[in-house]
Amino acid sequence: MESTWGERDLPVLNALVQQLDDAGGASFPELWDITEETGLEVPEITKAAIALDSAGYIELSRTGGSTGAWFVKGVSKEARLAVGQWPTAEQLLDTLVQRLGEAAEQETDPEQRSRLREAAGTAGGAARSIFVDVLSSVIAKSMGA
Structure with a gap:
């Protein structure tokens, strides 16, 4: 299996961290909000978000149950370290x-x-x-x- 970190997961994580910071807690980014910024389609962003959530980088939720839109409620300190927002x-x-x-x-x-x-x-x-x-x-x- 080939690595998805550099091409898919890291760009999605970077965009989500930036969107959360830009919103300042006033709103939470939905996955489709970052399609333009990442150059990825929603299905690829969703795969990345699920992987990032399972790794503890983001807190992924859904509006309206199983048929609602995915959105991100928060990111971990590891996410901020990974995107370089917080230095090692x-x-x-x-x-x-x-x-x-x-x-x-x-x-x-x-x-x-x-x-x-x-x-x-x-x-x-x-x-x-x-x-x-x-x-x-x-x-x-x-x-x-």
């Missing part, structure tokens, strides 16, 4: 290393440039796992975990 510790660290490198390139003081490069090397090198653990703890605490 690794993503935050990668951004930090990149920005330290950029700062080093722009720095005119040779000593400061050297310190910035050393900091980027340390954060992205041998101490990476320690930095990831620390950032993971910070993220978890900020999310109330």
